[in-house]
Amino acid sequence: MYKNKITQALLLSAGMAVATTSFSTLAADVPAGVKLADKQELVRGNGTEVESLDPQKVSGVPESNVIRDLLEGLVNQDSNGKLVGGVAESWETEDNKTWTFNLRKDAKWSNGDPVVAEDFVYTWRRLADPKTGSPYASYLEMTTMQNASDIILGKKDPETLGVEAVDAHTLKVTLDKAVPYFVSMTVHTSLKPVNPKVVEEFGDKWTSPENYVGNGAYKLDNWVVNERIVLARNEAYWDNDSSVLNKVTYLPIENQVAEMNRFLAGEVDVTYEMPNEHFKRLVKQHPDYVKVTPYLCSYYYEFNTSKAPFDDENVRKALSYAVDRDVIAKFIVGKGETPAYNFTPLATNGIEVEMPDYSELSQKERVAKAKALLDKAGYGSDNPLKFNLLYNTSENHKKVAVAIASMWKKELGVTAVLENQEWKSYLDSKRQGNFDVSRAGWCGDYNEASTFLAIMRDGHSQNYPKYDSQAYDAYLDQALTAKSDADRATAYKGAEAQLAADMPIMPIYHYVNARLVNPKLGGYPEKNPEDNIFSKDLYIIAD
Numbered sequence: 001m002y003k004n005k006i007t008q009a010l011l012l013s014a015g016m017a018v019a020t021t022s023f024s025t026l027a028a029d030v031p032a033g034v035k036l037a038d039k040q041e042l043v044r045g046n047g048t049e050v051e052s053l054d055p056q057k058v059s060g061v062p063e064s065n066v067i068r069d070l071l072e073g074l075v076n077q078d079s080n081g082k083l084v085g086g087v088a089e090s091w092e093t094e095d096n097k098t099w100t101f102n103l104r105k106d107a108k109w110s111n112g113d114p115v116v117a118e119d120f121v122y123t124w125r126r127l128a129d130p131k132t133g134s135p136y137a138s139y140l141e142m143t144t145m146q147n148a149s150d151i152i153l154g155k156k157d158p159e160t161l162g163v164e165a166v167d168a169h170t171l172k173v174t175l176d177k178a179v180p181y182f183v184s185m186t187v188h189t190s191l192k193p194v195n196p197k198v199v200e201e202f203g204d205k206w207t208s209p210e211n212y213v214g215n216g217a218y219k220l221d222n223w224v225v226n227e228r229i230v231l232a233r234n235e236a237y238w239d240n241d242s243s244v245l246n247k248v249t250y251l252p253i254e255n256q257v258a259e260m261n262r263f264l265a266g267e268v269d270v271t272y273e274m275p276n277e278h279f280k281r282l283v284k285q286h287p288d289y290v291k292v293t294p295y296l297c298s299y300y301y302e303f304n305t306s307k308a309p310f311d312d313e314n315v316r317k318a319l320s321y322a323v324d325r326d327v328i329a330k331f332i333v334g335k336g337e338t339p340a341y342n343f344t345p346l347a348t349n350g351i352e353v354e355m356p357d358y359s360e361l362s363q364k365e366r367v368a369k370a371k372a373l374l375d376k377a378g379y380g381s382d383n384p385l386k387f388n389l390l391y392n393t394s395e396n397h398k399k400v401a402v403a404i405a406s407m408w409k410k411e412l413g414v415t416a417v418l419e420n421q422e423w424k425s426y427l428d429s430k431r432q433g434n435f436d437v438s439r440a441g442w443c444g445d446y447n448e449a450s451t452f453l454a455i456m457r458d459g460h461s462q463n464y465p466k467y468d469s470q471a472y473d474a475y476l477d478q479a480l481t482a483k484s485d486a487d488r489a490t491a492y493k494g495a496e497a498q499l500a501a502d503m504p505i506m507p508i509y510h511y512v513n514a515r516l517v518n519p520k521l522g523g524y525p526e527k528n529p530e531d532n533i534f535s536k537d538l539y540i541i542a543d
Contacts, residue, residue: 030244030539034522037540041247045259047272048393048423049226049252053207055192056127059135059427059462061443064189066250069231069535070214071192074101075183077532079525081447083184087115087215096178103169106238109195110219117165122196125158135431136190138461142454143185144177144480177480184446187532217243217536226252244539254393260516269518276396279335279514289516292336294529296345296444297511298452301437305504306466309385310436314377316503321370322411323404324363328508332403335514340507342496344452347529351449352489356500367411374412386415391439392426401439430464438464444530449492450479456499467504
């Protein structure tokens with residue numbers, strides 16, 4: 001997911017029979033002796049104005065942050081990233097291909113309607129339907145849900161999707177291939193349910209505050225575009241008595257310094273990010289405020305391989321080799337990020353990577369290879385290369401872009417013209433292929449290597465570089481049909497090597513999650529590598 005595990009299920013190997021799985025649902029767990037503040041209201045920085053609050057029409061982290069409070073899927077996660085029950089009380093499978101979810105009978109929509117299995121059937125068919133135009137339609141393909149690929153291509157009717165309401169509280173899902181981590185995939189935003197009656201009645205306007213009906217712990221109270229989104233407690237939520245916060249406000253602050261200042265002034269409880277240049281000072285002066293946690297995210301640049309000169313791998317490799325990742329990671333961002341020479345973060349479950357040859361070279365040697373490759377492609381002092389570099393509005397993204405453009409200019413004589421667009425326009429440009437080189441960030445939708453590698457598959461809805469490699473796709477097919485974790489890891493290793501050889505994307509660094517957090521905020525998860533924060537698990541501690 002754009003900056004949006006093998007958890008319990010990945011303890012099971014492919015093909016193994018799985019017993020009924022049931023987890024107690026996590027609620028706000030206030031330690032004994034902690035006194036709660038009288039005012040239970042949270043204000044969060046959220047990076048930018050959301051594209052939408054429709055779970056089937058978004059692809060970014062800011063959107064998922066809000067939707068996670070408004071809508072509840074089959075399962076949730078606890079503070080360590082482990083699965084806990086959501087709408088589903090339990091689930092079972094015998095072959096990792098056919099899954100049955102048993103839904104709780106007390107789950108309700110905010111208008112009082114019961115949440116039933118047919119709501120998930122409607123939602124997932126809607127996700128696959130080409131008429132919806134979901135940027136995350138390919139997620140269903142990643143699950144291998146029966147007929148998903150043909151439905152997305154318009155070859156089959158959405159009603160043929162491998163999901164069925166056996167009865168009001170029993171959901172059956174049929175996959176084409178055994179996916180032992182399927183349950184962890186259902187945490188994702190795109191699979192969260194919508195209320196069919198409301199969507200059918202109001203169409204695209206169903207997400208307006210006056211129309212929005214959710215089944216999460218909070219409901220949409222107010223939405224002032226480019227100013228704030230306000231959520232209020234959902235009294236109809238099945239576990240409402242366990243929630244503590246009464247109000248949650250999301251602020252679309254794109255400037256990290258402005259966000260920092262509002263935090264220090266007591267106007268914000270949790271920031272979306274931190275300004276890179278102030279990080280060391282904040283750690284020194286306000287150590288209790290700074291939270292740096294693991295994060296399954298990669299920062300990279302995408303090359304539009306469908307247009308010249310980026311259809312030439314020599315150009316792509318030259319630009320990649322000329323970037324000094326150590327400088328970017330240590331000095332431009334500098335919060336604990338690590339230089340990246342592969343796409344998938346090394347902390348991801350199921351990944352073993354052999355670093356590409358160029359990662360072992362000195363930066364001087366990489367630059368020499370870059371110059372030779374660019375010359376081979378026909379570019380040099382007599383024919384200088386010039387192109388646009390797209391990034392979304394953010395001072396941190398701008399600093400990285402300026403640094404990399406400077407490296408390209410100094411080492412290769414290449415001119416990158418910086419092109420800044422606000423979030424919605426940026427996403428639209430990428431989806432339409434209106435870019436030369438673009439900044440990108442991808443955060444794992446679940447803790448398994450396929451969440452990263454699958455988006456570079458030919459035809460994937462998030463494959464904005466338009467990368468097309470039969471060899472690469474074959475490695476992903478091998479991973480899906482692997483008989484063991486070791487075989488799956490070998491296939492992923494081959495896929496990463498193919499990416500490095502073809503260079504449709506340029507990995508730059510692997511994230512950490514660094515933000516400012518009010519010390520009075522209890523329940524903040526510091527060990528969830530996907531950074532899935534549920535407001536229902538948070539609380540404000542009294543002074």
